[in-house]
Amino acid sequence: WHVGLLPGNADNAPRFEVSALAAESRRQAQGRALVVATGAIERFYPRPGWTLPGVVGLGAATLMLKASGVLPGRRVAVVGPGPLAVSVARLIVDAGGEVVAICDPNPLHAWLKALPAMARQPGRLARGSAWLAGLALKAVPTYRGWDVRAIHGEQDVEGMTVGRVDGQWRPLPQSEERSIAADAVCIGYGFAPATDVYQLLGAARRYDSALGGWTPVLDRGQRSNVPGLYGAGDSAGVLGAAAASDTGRIAALSAALDLGYLDAVTYERKIRATRRSLARAASFGSAVTRLVQPRATAVGWVPDHTVVCRCEDIHAGELRAAIAAGAQEINALKAATRCGMGPCGGRVCGEAAGALLESAGFSRERSGQLTARAPLRPVPLSALTGSFDYGDIPFPQTADT
Numbered sequence: 259w260h261v262g263l264l265p266g267n268a269d270n271a272p273r274f275e276v277s278a279l280a281a282e283s284r285r286q287a288q289g290r291a292l293v294v295a296t297g298a299i300e301r302f303y304p305r306p307g308w309t310l311p312g313v314v315g316l317g318a319a320t321l322m323l324k325a326s327g328v329l330p331g332r333r334v335a336v337v338g339p340g341p342l343a344v345s346v347a348r349l350i351v352d353a354g355g356e357v358v359a360i361c362d363p364n365p366l367h368a369w370l371k372a373l374p375a376m377a378r379q380p381g382r383l384a385r386g387s388a389w390l391a392g393l394a395l396k397a398v399p400t401y402r403g404w405d406v407r408a409i410h411g412e413q414d415v416e417g418m419t420v421g422r423v424d425g426q427w428r429p430l431p432q433s434e435e436r437s438i439a440a441d442a443v444c445i446g447y448g449f450a451p452a453t454d455v456y457q458l459l460g461a462a463r464r465y466d467s468a469l470g471g472w473t474p475v476l477d478r479g480q481r482s483n484v485p486g487l488y489g490a491g492d493s494a495g496v497l498g499a500a501a502a503s504d505t506g507r508i509a510a511l512s513a514a515l516d517l518g519y520l521d522a523v524t525y526e527r528k529i530r531a532t533r534r535s536l537a538r539a540a541s542f543g544s545a546v547t548r549l550v551q552p553r554a555t556a557v558g559w560v561p562d563h564t565v566v567c568r569c570e571d572i573h574a575g576e577l578r579a580a581i582a583a584g585a586q587e588i589n590a591l592k593a594a595t596r597c598g599m600g601p602c603g604g605r606v607c608g609e610a611a612g613a614l615l616e617s618a619g620f621s622r623e624r625s626g627q628l629t630a631r632a633p634l635r636p637v638p639l640s641a642l643t644g645s646f647d648y649g650d651i652p653f654p655q656t657a658d659t
């Protein structure tokens with residue numbers, strides 16, 4: 259939940275300090291090098307009705323199905339632009355559930371364009387094709403080039419309205435709309451690198467939509483501009499599981515080299531094969547990430563009454579009004595509206611707030627990234643304070659005692 263850099267002195271080099279909770283107890287570790295591998299966070303685009311019970315993220319739905327064997331609903335609609343939506347639909351069907359629709363904002367030709375790069379990992383491509391064939395056999399209706407306009411229901415999800423979108427996932431005006439009855443909607447629009455640890459440590463970052471959004475600036479050895487700080491896996495750019503283990507290996511080898519535990523010749527020999535494997539994995543991973551890369555145009559159209567920040571109940575209209583009043587940077591928007599100040603720390607609403615700024619003409623580079631704050635994940639107060647006796651608290655003594 260926290261990382262810091264302890265300054266060095268004549269005897270000691272600077273050290274990273276990581277504070278974590280393990281099995282309910284507080285743990286602290288220090289080291290001269292730190293490899294960040296915090297993965298990615300799901301990207302949600304707000305839609306009218308998306309806060310209704312029964313709307314579930316694609317990642318959460320996968321966990322429900324795989325880890326707990328629980329169906330998200332009886333009649334489930336699955337919405338999303340990449341392979342994860344297909345995977346969730348397949349898991350639901352395999353578990354005996356009904357998928358009433360798969361709604362994918364990408365047109366078929368976007369998938370066909372990605373095929374040659376995906377073919378560099380034939381096993382994964384074959385697995386995805388088998389999922390699609392299984393869903394086609396079950397006659398699951400698939401809408402390609404369609405997206406959700408609104409999710410409906412009084413207390414829970416009762417259905418959704420879908421409509422055609424253009425190549426940038428913008429609703430096509432006057433296009434056909436359809437209503438689909440469902441009691442759950444599994445929805446997600448890809449993943450963004452989890453960069454909060456890099457942010458706390460002051461590492462340079464840049465916006466790269468082909469890698470999922472804000473990413474740390476790293477060299478070929480996965481080194482950041484903070485000496486001793488390395489990035490690996492999806493946190494360094496969303497490229498999938500196979501690339502994650504390769505970038506993790508490269509980061510670890512670079513740390514060993516920089517700390518003097520490995521000589522340069524051995525480093526080069528060990529790293530060569532990993533770089534080849536990474537090139538294959540990254541080709542597949544970046545084809546998938548391109549299919550789901552962030553598009554501000556997928557958010558710019560949402561009606562003013564749509565909730566964007568669920569924690570603080572901030573609507574799109576309030577954000578637009580604050581932007582028009584001069585909040586042109588994402589942390590100014592946060593200060594003006596409280597969007598991103600709730601317990602999610604901006605992990606759910608930050609992307610949508612950035613997209614609204616971009617839709618108003620302020621690029622991601624200009625509007626910036628929500629500030630990361632410790633604790634990075636909610637932790638019990640007892641974990642922060644530890645245990646102590648009241649008498650041990652060093653109250654200052656008054657002058658006459």
Ligand SMILES: Cc1cc2nc3c(=O)[nH]c(=O)nc-3n(C[C@H](O)[C@H](O)[C@H](O)COP(=O)(O)OP(=O)(O)OC[C@H]3O[C@@H](n4cnc5c(N)ncnc54)[C@H](O)[C@@H]3O)c2cc1C
Nearest residue numbers: 259295296297298317320490491492493498499500502634
């Ligand atoms: C539902 C789902 C299905 C997927 N299916 C596929 C697939 O079929 N093929 C494929 O190639 N890829 C798939 N992926 C992507 C794949 O899981 C990732 O690319 C891969 O796991 C990335 O590895 P990583 O080590 O970078 O991050 P992760 O495996 O995500 O690990 C990051 C870890 O860091 C922890 N963490 C983050 N922040 C903190 C913090 N502040 N404090 C403490 N712990 C923290 C997280 O809890 C997590 O355990 C899928 C992802 C999801 C979510």
